[in-house]
Amino acid sequence: MDFVEALKERMDEIASACTACGKCFTACPMTEPVGIASAEPTGVLHGMIDLLRGGEGTDEAVRWGAACSSSGLCVEACDYGVDPRMLVRLANYARLQRIGGAAVKSNAMKSFRAMAKTVRIVSRLQLPKAEIDRLQPATGVRVMTSTPDVALYTGCNIHKTPHILVLCLDVLERIGVTYQVIGGTSACCGVNQFRAGDGETSGRAGLSTLTQIQAIGAQRKVSWCPSCQSQFDEIIIPNYEKMTQDTSFHLQPFYEYLEERLELLRPHFKKTVNKTVALNERPGLPGVTRAVKNILQAIPGIKLVELDVPRVGLMVNYLTVTPKFKDQLREKEFRAAADAGVTTLATVFHACHRELCHYEKDVSFEIINVMEIIGESMGLHAEDIYKRIKMMDDINHMIDGCRELIAEHNLDIDEARDILLADQLAAKPLQGEFMEQEEHS
Structure with a gap:
């Protein structure tokens, strides 16, 4: 059996195991942003099963599969031992296989x-x-x-x-x-x-x-x-x-x-880190969120604050298919963090950090990664050069700041400029409502 054959066998197994009860669809945070929240859940799941079996599915099933952000909230909703997140991923894969051809x-x-x-x-x-x-x-x-x-x-x-x-x-x-x-x-x-x-x-x-x-x-x-x-x-x-x-x-x-090695870490948390921290939480790997909170709570001086905001996606880049929704979630989180008086919004993962770090210049708190907090307490430091570059407003300043490394690595300066420019253009400013609120706080 080769890999593609194994995939096909698993798709058949999942299609047979799913009862199309629709509970996973109801639990999904992406249905409203892509305009299918009013769809009949059972019908959508029948469409997903059809996709798994090589069919065309339904319009709602296709849209749901393409919008999956891997939040994993569907997994706990299933009473029948099916992994709905895997079902959706495999159904979307089957759709792309069918329509993509060469x-x-x-x-x-x-x-x-x-x-x-x-x-x-x-x-x-x-x-x-x-x-x-x-x-x-x-x-x-x-x-x-x-x-x-x-x-x-x-x-x-x-x-x-x-x-x-x-x-x-x-x-x-x-x-x-x-x-x-x-x-x-x-x-x-x-x-x-x-x-x-x-x-x-x-x-x-x-x-x-x-x-x-x-x-x-x-x-x-x-x-x-x-x-x-x-x-x-x-x-x-x-x-x-x-x-x-x-x-x-x-x-x-x-x-x-x-x-698991927290008792090995504790003796090295020698420096008190006086920060009031809110996590940029993602629900896709709940064990990671638990682990991060337990580690941070072991660091002297850290006060963790829970923000009452939606938690969606495996990482923030998984919301790219719904840009307006992604922007709204970010601004809700920033507003909640400011209202809570946090000193620090801590990203857990690298993609979230890339998308959020440059907003530090626009908000009332720092935006750093969890590893920076752990490192600070242990006396370890690594400069966030990515954030420093991304916070520059001018592409020429970016290039000037990287010129020695461009030469050392023999990079094409125009290619480097294009990539930096594309990355900077993704750094959209905060919306006016939030900025006005910040200016008056």
């Missing part, structure tokens, strides 16, 4: 190459070669003379905000954990290809990376990226198990790994 592989390759190019350039606009090699060794692993405690799988896009990864490695070293890093575009989870409907290439990439992680020989296999974690948990590992009958491979989210 263009599927081309679209998947374009998506991956665009991502890889951006990761390569943005990371090199921030760090010299020696530091790049530490975070993403050219061989795919950090060479060690003995088996490490941890194989740390970073994924690709964290390299756009490398200070977060630097702090992850520094924290592991501080508590005496040995590791080998594997990640970057040479160790792809296959999520971009899968989203484009190319199961064959997605499987080849994900299974290759799984093999690379296994080859390190570490007992614990830890991942940073929630997109990669979801892709492995829902797509790669289940298919791998079908193909090999090997059920031993498991990836654990980084924050959950740290939470």
